[in-house]
Amino acid sequence: MSESFIHVKDLVAAYEENGVNVPVLRGISLDIEKGEYVAVLGHNGSGKSTLAKLLNGILAPDAGELFVAGHDLSNPEIDEDEIYALRREVGMVFQNPDNQLVATIVEEDVAFGPENLGVPSAEIRERVDRALALVGMSDYAAADTNCLSGGQKQRVAIAGLIAMSPSLMICDEATAMLDPIGRREVIETLENLNRDQGVTVVMITHYMNEAARADRVIVLDDGKILADGTPREIFSQPEMLRAAGLDVPQCTALTHALRARGIDLPGEPLSEEECAEIVCRAWRERWTK
Amino acid sequence: MKTVSLGQYYPAASPLHRLDARMKVCLSILFIVCTFLAKNICAFAALVAAMLILVALSRIPLRLILRAVRPVLFIMVFTAVVNLFVTKGENLLFSWWKLQIFREGIYNASFMLVRIITLVVGSSLLLTYTTTPIQLTDAIESLLSPLRVFRLPVHEFAMMMTIALRFIPLLSEETAKIMNAQRARGVDFSVGGPVRRVQSLVPILIPLFVSSFRRADELATAMECRCYRGGKGRTKMTIPHLHARDGVALVLLLLFGTGIVLLNRYGYGYTMTR
Structure with missing residues (x-):
C-alpha cells in the first residue's frame, strides 16, 4: 500500500503490433496527491492516452508499480471485482462525447452509473439532481442527448461520473472534439469540481492554455516524463516544450522573443491578460526613462 | 438533423399520455383482441365509437392519425377486394364471367376495412403515438x-x-x-x-x-x-407505479370487450362468417 493517492514507479507499458513489441511508456514515475489538478501534456504518440487507460484499469501495465486509490493495478492477478471497485472511485471522460452516453434522455444517462452500482432509487434521484446542478445542466434534465452541443454532452458525461461520487476524474482529451465555447464549459466544470468538491483531476490534453490553468503540469515525450512542475516552471522552458513536439504558448513565445532582444520582462505570464500587463508596464518604463 | 424523432411519438398532455406504459401495452393487446372479436354491425359500430373516443382523448391532430393508416392502405384494399369476391352467400347482387358479388361479400369487405382501421388507429393511439420509445422499452423489459x-x-x-x-x-x-x-x-x-x-x-x-x-x-x-456488469444487481432511478387511472382504463376496456361479446350475441344484422 502506498501513501500517495496515485503512485506510479518505473511504469512500463507496451502493445503488440504484427508480433512486434512497441513500447509506449518506458519507465514513468510520479505521485499525485488527493485534490491535485494535474495536466498531462504530450504530442500524439507520447503515451499520454495509454497512461490514462492504465490509471483506470482499461489497460494493464507490463512492469513497474501502479497504485490508484489504494488499489494495486500492477498486480497481474488482480480480479474483476477489484477493478470494479476501482472504477467506482475513478471516473473517466473520453474524447468523443457521442460515444460515451448510453441513454437518450439526459437524466437517464446520468442515472446509468449509480444504477449499475445498485444504489436505491430515491438516492439515485438525489445524486442525479445534484450532479446535474454541479455541471449546470439542471435545465436539460429531460432533454434528448442528441439535441445537445458537444460541450453540453461532455458536461452530461461528467455529471454521469459525479453521480457515482468518484474521488478521481481522468479526462482523456475530453475537450479535443469541442469548439472553444464547449471547451471553456468543460474546463470550468472540472475546475469547480476540483475546487469545491475536492475531486482529484488528471487532465490529458494538448492544449497549452488548458494546461496553464492546472496546479501542476507533466510533460510526456516518447513514453518518458520530460518535465514535471507548476505551469510557470514548465512554460518558462520553451526549448523543452519544442523538444517534446508541443506548441509554445503565444504569451511565452512573445515574452521570450522580447527578452532575446534585450527587453527586460519580469515573471512568466500564463494568460494573455498577464502578458499584456507585463509588456505594457515594460513599455511605460522605457518611455519614462 | 437536430430533430430526428424516432417512432411516431407526439408529445401532448392527454389522459392517454399519462397512462402507465406497461398498462398501455396490455390495453392495446386487449383492444386488438376486441377488433377480432367483433362479428356483427352492432359490435363494429361499438368499435368505431371506441376508436373515435380514443382519438378525442389523445389530442393528436387527425392529420397525423391518418398518416398511421397510410402504410396499411394496400393491405386494406387487398383484403377488402378479396373478401368482396370470395365470400359466397345467398343474395347475389352482381355476376360477370366468374366474378360474383353477394351482399354478404359487401358486408364482409366493409367489416374487414373497419377492423383494420380500428386496429391500426387504436393500437397506435394507445402505444406509439402516446408513449416515448424509452417508456416503451422499459415497459417491455418490465413485462x-x-x-x-x-x-x-x-x-x-x-x-x-x-x-x-x-x-x-x-x-x-x-x-x-x-x-x-x-x-x-x-x-x-x-x-x-x-x-x-x-x-x-x-x-x-x-x-x-x-x-x-x-x-x-x-x-x-x-x-x-461506469461499472456496467449486465443486469445483475442493477437498480432503476424511476420505478413506475400503477395509478388509479390505469385501473380505471383497464376496467373500461374489459367492459368494452364484454360489450362486444354481448353485442355479437344479442345484436341484430348480418354476422360475419369468419
Whole structure:
C-alpha cells in the first residue's frame, strides 16, 4: 500500500503490433496527491492516452508499480471485482462525447452509473439532481442527448461520473472534439469540481492554455516524463516544450522573443491578460526613462 | 438533423399520455383482441365509437392519425377486394364471367376495412403515438421480466433497444455525411440500373460499418468504466407505479370487450362468417 493517492514507479507499458513489441511508456514515475489538478501534456504518440487507460484499469501495465486509490493495478492477478471497485472511485471522460452516453434522455444517462452500482432509487434521484446542478445542466434534465452541443454532452458525461461520487476524474482529451465555447464549459466544470468538491483531476490534453490553468503540469515525450512542475516552471522552458513536439504558448513565445532582444520582462505570464500587463508596464518604463 | 424523432411519438398532455406504459401495452393487446372479436354491425359500430373516443382523448391532430393508416392502405384494399369476391352467400347482387358479388361479400369487405382501421388507429393511439420509445422499452423489459426464469436475456434485450434508440439518429446523420463526402468525389447515387445503384452503396456502407464498430468499441469501454456488469444487481432511478387511472382504463376496456361479446350475441344484422 502506498501513501500517495496515485503512485506510479518505473511504469512500463507496451502493445503488440504484427508480433512486434512497441513500447509506449518506458519507465514513468510520479505521485499525485488527493485534490491535485494535474495536466498531462504530450504530442500524439507520447503515451499520454495509454497512461490514462492504465490509471483506470482499461489497460494493464507490463512492469513497474501502479497504485490508484489504494488499489494495486500492477498486480497481474488482480480480479474483476477489484477493478470494479476501482472504477467506482475513478471516473473517466473520453474524447468523443457521442460515444460515451448510453441513454437518450439526459437524466437517464446520468442515472446509468449509480444504477449499475445498485444504489436505491430515491438516492439515485438525489445524486442525479445534484450532479446535474454541479455541471449546470439542471435545465436539460429531460432533454434528448442528441439535441445537445458537444460541450453540453461532455458536461452530461461528467455529471454521469459525479453521480457515482468518484474521488478521481481522468479526462482523456475530453475537450479535443469541442469548439472553444464547449471547451471553456468543460474546463470550468472540472475546475469547480476540483475546487469545491475536492475531486482529484488528471487532465490529458494538448492544449497549452488548458494546461496553464492546472496546479501542476507533466510533460510526456516518447513514453518518458520530460518535465514535471507548476505551469510557470514548465512554460518558462520553451526549448523543452519544442523538444517534446508541443506548441509554445503565444504569451511565452512573445515574452521570450522580447527578452532575446534585450527587453527586460519580469515573471512568466500564463494568460494573455498577464502578458499584456507585463509588456505594457515594460513599455511605460522605457518611455519614462 | 437536430430533430430526428424516432417512432411516431407526439408529445401532448392527454389522459392517454399519462397512462402507465406497461398498462398501455396490455390495453392495446386487449383492444386488438376486441377488433377480432367483433362479428356483427352492432359490435363494429361499438368499435368505431371506441376508436373515435380514443382519438378525442389523445389530442393528436387527425392529420397525423391518418398518416398511421397510410402504410396499411394496400393491405386494406387487398383484403377488402378479396373478401368482396370470395365470400359466397345467398343474395347475389352482381355476376360477370366468374366474378360474383353477394351482399354478404359487401358486408364482409366493409367489416374487414373497419377492423383494420380500428386496429391500426387504436393500437397506435394507445402505444406509439402516446408513449416515448424509452417508456416503451422499459415497459417491455418490465413485462417480459418473468421470462428471466427461463434464462431469457430480457435486460440485455432492453439495453440493446436503448442503445439502438440512442445511436440510430447518430448513424443516420453519419450516413448523410458520408454520402455528401462521396458526392463531393463525384459519386452519383441516382444513375444506373439496380445493380449499379447497389454497387454505389458500397462506398457508403463500408465507412459506416467501420465507424459503427469503432463507436461500439468506445461505448463498451465507457460503459465498463461506469461499472456496467449486465443486469445483475442493477437498480432503476424511476420505478413506475400503477395509478388509479390505469385501473380505471383497464376496467373500461374489459367492459368494452364484454360489450362486444354481448353485442355479437344479442345484436341484430348480418354476422360475419369468419
